[in-house]
Amino acid sequence: MMESPYPDGHYDPMLDAENILEPERDILKLDDEPYDTELTFENEKADPMKGENNSALGDEEEQDEIELSPGGVLDEETIARGLSNLGRSATGDYQVYLDVTIPGFSLTDISLLVEYEHLQKVEIPYNDISDLSPLGKLKHLLILDASHNNIDTLLDFEPPKNLQVVNLSWNKIKEMKDLSAHKSLRKLVLDNNEIASISGLDKCKRLKHLSLSHNNIKKIGGIEELPIQHLNLSNNDIRMIENLQSLKQLREINLSGNSIRSLAGLDNNALLMSVDLEDNEVIDIVEINHIKEAKHLRELNLLRNPIQELPDYRLSILFRIRRLTSLDRRLVKENEKVAAVNMFNPPMEVVAARDHIMHVVYSFLQPSRVWDSTLPNIETPYPMLVLVGPQGSGKKDLAMKLVDEFGDYFGYGTSHTTRRARPDEVAGKDYYFVSLEKFEMDIKMGQFIQTYQYNENWYGLQMESIETVAREGLACVVHMELEGVLTLKNTYLEPRYVLILPLNNEDHERRLRERGIYTEEQIAHTLKRASMYINHNQEHPGFFDMMICSDDISEAYRQIRRLVMDYLGVSATTPASTAAPYTITDTREATEAFQTPFGAVPGMGGVGSVGGVGGVGGVGGPASSNQMGARTWSKPSIPDSLSQRGTTRVGSGAPVSRGIVEEESIKRRHSAAKDVVSGYVPPLYEQLLTSYPKTAPQSVDQQVGLGDDAVLQSSSARALSAPLGEQQQTNVTSATGTTTRGGQQHQTPRGAVGAGGVGMGVGGVGAGIRPLSADSSSSDASSSTNLSDLDSATELQQGGKGRGKGGGKGAGGAHTPNATNNAGNTGAAAAGSRGLLPTEKVNPLELIDEQGYSSANSRSRGVVQAVHPRPLSAHRPDSAARPGSDRHTVLPPIQNVA
Ligand SMILES: Nc1ncnc2c1ncn2[C@@H]1O[C@H](COP(=O)(O)OP(=O)(O)OP(=O)(O)O)[C@@H](O)[C@H]1O
Numbered sequence: 001m002m003e004s005p006y007p008d009g010h011y012d013p014m015l016d017a018e019n020i021l022e023p024e025r026d027i028l029k030l031d032d033e034p035y036d037t038e039l040t041f042e043n044e045k046a047d048p049m050k051g052e053n054n055s056a057l058g059d060e061e062e063q064d065e066i067e068l069s070p071g072g073v074l075d076e077e078t079i080a081r082g083l084s085n086l087g088r089s090a091t092g093d094y095q096v097y098l099d100v101t102i103p104g105f106s107l108t109d110i111s112l113l114v115e116y117e118h119l120q121k122v123e124i125p126y127n128d129i130s131d132l133s134p135l136g137k138l139k140h141l142l143i144l145d146a147s148h149n150n151i152d153t154l155l156d157f158e159p160p161k162n163l164q165v166v167n168l169s170w171n172k173i174k175e176m177k178d179l180s181a182h183k184s185l186r187k188l189v190l191d192n193n194e195i196a197s198i199s200g201l202d203k204c205k206r207l208k209h210l211s212l213s214h215n216n217i218k219k220i221g222g223i224e225e226l227p228i229q230h231l232n233l234s235n236n237d238i239r240m241i242e243n244l245q246s247l248k249q250l251r252e253i254n255l256s257g258n259s260i261r262s263l264a265g266l267d268n269n270a271l272l273m274s275v276d277l278e279d280n281e282v283i284d285i286v287e288i289n290h291i292k293e294a295k296h297l298r299e300l301n302l303l304r305n306p307i308q309e310l311p312d313y314r315l316s317i318l319f320r321i322r323r324l325t326s327l328d329r330r331l332v333k334e335n336e337k338v339a340a341v342n343m344f345n346p347p348m349e350v351v352a353a354r355d356h357i358m359h360v361v362y363s364f365l366q367p368s369r370v371w372d373s374t375l376p377n378i379e380t381p382y383p384m385l386v387l388v389g390p391q392g393s394g395k396k397d398l399a400m401k402l403v404d405e406f407g408d409y410f411g412y413g414t415s416h417t418t419r420r421a422r423p424d425e426v427a428g429k430d431y432y433f434v435s436l437e438k439f440e441m442d443i444k445m446g447q448f449i450q451t452y453q454y455n456e457n458w459y460g461l462q463m464e465s466i467e468t469v470a471r472e473g474l475a476c477v478v479h480m481e482l483e484g485v486l487t488l489k490n491t492y493l494e495p496r497y498v499l500i501l502p503l504n505n506e507d508h509e510r511r512l513r514e515r516g517i518y519t520e521e522q523i524a525h526t527l528k529r530a531s532m533y534i535n536h537n538q539e540h541p542g543f544f545d546m547m548i549c550s551d552d553i554s555e556a557y558r559q560i561r562r563l564v565m566d567y568l569g570v571s572a573t574t575p576a577s578t579a580a581p582y583t584i585t586d587t588r589e590a591t592e593a594f595q596t597p598f599g600a601v602p603g604m605g606g607v608g609s610v611g612g613v614g615g616v617g618g619v620g621g622p623a624s625s626n627q628m629g630a631r632t633w634s635k636p637s638i639p640d641s642l643s644q645r646g647t648t649r650v651g652s653g654a655p656v657s658r659g660i661v662e663e664e665s666i667k668r669r670h671s672a673a674k675d676v677v678s679g680y681v682p683p684l685y686e687q688l689l690t691s692y693p694k695t696a697p698q699s700v701d702q703q704v705g706l707g708d709d710a711v712l713q714s715s716s717a718r719a720l721s722a723p724l725g726e727q728q729q730t731n732v733t734s735a736t737g738t739t740t741r742g743g744q745q746h747q748t749p750r751g752a753v754g755a756g757g758v759g760m761g762v763g764g765v766g767a768g769i770r771p772l773s774a775d776s777s778s779s780d781a782s783s784s785t786n787l788s789d790l791d792s793a794t795e796l797q798q799g800g801k802g803r804g805k806g807g808g809k810g811a812g813g814a815h816t817p818n819a820t821n822n823a824g825n826t827g828a829a830a831a832g833s834r835g836l837l838p839t840e841k842v843n844p845l846e847l848i849d850e851q852g853y854s855s856a857n858s859r860s861r862g863v864v865q866a867v868h869p870r871p872l873s874a875h876r877p878d879s880a881a882r883p884g885s886d887r888h889t890v891l892p893p894i895q896n897v898a
Pocket of ligand 1: 389390391393394396397415416451459460479481483485
């Protein structure tokens with residue numbers, strides 16, 4: 001048998017025919033040369049051992065007997081076996097073999113080839129050839145592969161007219177020589193030689209592919225004027241990338257195995273698609289910026305570079321060059337790209353979500369509190385107003401001014417910040433100015449509801465800041481940047497968001513400059529953010545409830561003032577322009593007004609929390625309910641669309657469809673009622689498992705169980721609770737910390753506990769049912785007051801406060817001396833302070849009439865309305881879409897900026 005044409009271990013993939021020649025195929029065809037050759041080194045085809053392409057093959061036995069090219073001198077027989085590709089000669093006159101492939105015959109003398117002048121492709125690798133001069137006679141030669149020979153001089157033969165592809169790798173060439181005569185050269189492969197510098201190629205104006213891997217090249221050069229697309233200078237001794245700026249066509253560069261530290265020098269190669277820098281000394285991530293602009297870059301290899309040691313190396317690269325499809329020879333996955341963006345430039349939503357998660361997690365780690373005045377309530381969210389806008393929009397001033405004027409209704413939610421106080425700012429009023437350490441500590445203590453870093457300073461709103469305002473029975477006004485809002489939107493709070501936006505860029509800039517405290521960079525940043533607000537507003541309709549232009553700050557205040565008054569349902573006696581504090585003409589009006597629009601005074605400080613607490617108590621069970629409820633401000637996991645869909649009633653208008661939450665709540669009430677009727681008391685573990693949404697009744701008239709009888713006694717403390725006689729059949733939790741149940745008194749360290757909670761946990765949804773008991777207890781009803789007894793808005797607020805605390809105690813067990821004050825105003829409050837659950841004596845089966853109305857509600861509403869008429873949302877059709885919107889007016893929909 002003949003020896004293999006490709007000895008083991010010597011085959012170089014760089015010489016793979018497809019790899020080298022495929023790109024040329026089209027080019028050659030374009031040239032319309034008179035041949036029909038496939039410009040590939042298809043070794044199989046050329047393999048003399050394989051029959052079909054060897055035109056001169058005889059039978060196998062015969063082959064074995066013949067010694068081919070003895071002494072390394074090419075003979076007829078060897079040529080005959082190596083010929084292939086029968087086609088038309090370049091002159092068009094003959095049918096001839098166009099290709100010859102004679103690998104691995106230890107040839108030293110190829111003189112005989114001169115007689116085959118029509119050959120267009122000569123492949124003579126793996127021989128011992130040192131003299132290629134016979135090839136000078138092959139005028140039509142297009143492709144030459146003489147790799148793995150002993151050639152020491154580059155193309156040392158009379159240049160064929162059209163030589164296009166040359167592979168002389170694995171030879172002994174020490175230097176390049178002038179190749180001006182080879183004008184058609186398109187591909188030159190000189191790997192594994194001993195070449196020290198690139199030269200002689202200036203005139204090869206068609207050279208697109210140059211490979212000089214494994215040589216001794218120290219400097220890139222000599223190719224500046226060439227249309228090179230593929231450059232392989234791997235495994236040389238190159239230290240810097242240079243002289244490539246002019247290679248505008250460069251698509252692929254392989255510089256692996258050198259000593260390159262910087263990618264500088266690749267900045268101008270806009271068409272780059274692949275950069276291989278494996279095994280170099282690239283150490284700095286910023287080097288990547290040099291190839292960042294290459295719009296077509298898809299493959300980058302930086303394996304075995306020190307840069308690999310950088311933390312998050314892969315994601316940093318992918319973040320910098322997002323179009324990569326392969327990095328370090330590994331395909332890039334979509335999730336890696338997303339992770340990269342989320343790591344280095346997270347979208348606002350991601351920042352907000354992370355911020356929220358962080359604060360929720362930290363808050364979980366803290367001892368739980370359940371008496372927050374702002375606990376979630378599907379019906380009546382704690383009323384809050386958030387002024388949002390870019391720095392310098394004047395939102396803080398507007399917020400302050402609102403609080404000044406409407407101090408009876410609004411309190412300012414003071415944020416914390418790590419920035420320095422300005423001369424005109426008061427600590428504890430404008431901000432709580434704290435050190436970074438303190439700020440971080442507070443984060444870890446779970447104090448913050450949201451934080452945001454702006455201009456290198458941290459800002460954050462603590463739950464306590466809101467609570468401080470809420471405890472006063474006031475709605476809370478805060479201001480913040482957009483990112484803060486995104487975090488806030490993850491919480492259960494449902495503020496109204498008013499965008500305060502300076503639309504005139506110059507005015508905005510002037511205002512910022514006048515402050516004299518910002519750097520140019522900060523001003524530019526703020527102005528850029530102003531347009532971001534505009535975009536956000538346009539792209540997220542409904543995100544903000546309202547937009548107010550703050551170019552003219554007095555006008556902005558007039559607008560927001562009008563909005564707030566509309567919201568509150570109050571009328572002004574003095575125009576805003578006088579800037580006089582707003583006064584309400586008559587206290588009664590104030591009382592009504594305040595209660596009306598939010599429906600909220602109780603919801604703010606008192607009842608809202610009571611119901612919530614009751615719910616938590618229900619979950620947590622008695623005696624330690626304040627330890628059981630987790631304190632977090634995350635939004636309930638009910639999607640907005642669900643939780644907000646089901647407004648049962650729209651004022652006095654037609655009912656709208658109930659949402660899933662409400663439906664579920666009704667079902668639970670029905671089932672709880674059935675249990676009561678059948679005498680079934682759920683065991684504690686079941687109560688724990690059936691954790692109901694922790695909603696709270698919004699106000700008196702929302703309390704179930706306040707039947708006509710009760711309401712008619714409105715002049716007494718019992719007016720809004722169950723009739724006395726029936727109360728005596730119930731378990732009673734007194735506000736003084738004594739729970740009477742089954743004839744026994746349970747004194748707990750924290751006072752009476754979990755009235756709402758004990759009530760089967762249903763108190764949380766405002767419809768708690770307690771199992772009847774034969775025992776009775778007196779209530780503290782006499783200390784309660786009635787709404788109608790209040791003669792000022794302030795008192796009303798205090799009532800709210802009192803109720804809040806009373807309710808909190810009733811459920812959570814905290815005790816305050818004034819708990820019983822005003823407690824009779826609501827069922828819930830009464831429960832906390834008088835020892836009665838607001839929901840006692842209710843037959844839930846009667847709660848819903850055929851129209852889906854709560855009969856108890858409609859009854860009590862009627863009575864309360866007589867005292868404190870409420871503008872119902874029927875007058876405000878736009879408000880119908882919101883839970884509780886039948887209770888209070890809703891800010892008008894947002895206006896589009898455009
Ligand atoms: N808790 C917070 N979360 C997010 N952003 C906040 C928070 N508190 C304040 N900010 C915002 O941080 C930005 C910088 O605060 P700074 O006190 O410097 O504002 P300002 O210059 O007074 O802004 P403006 O004049 O618009 O009120 C402001 O836009 C401010 O509203």
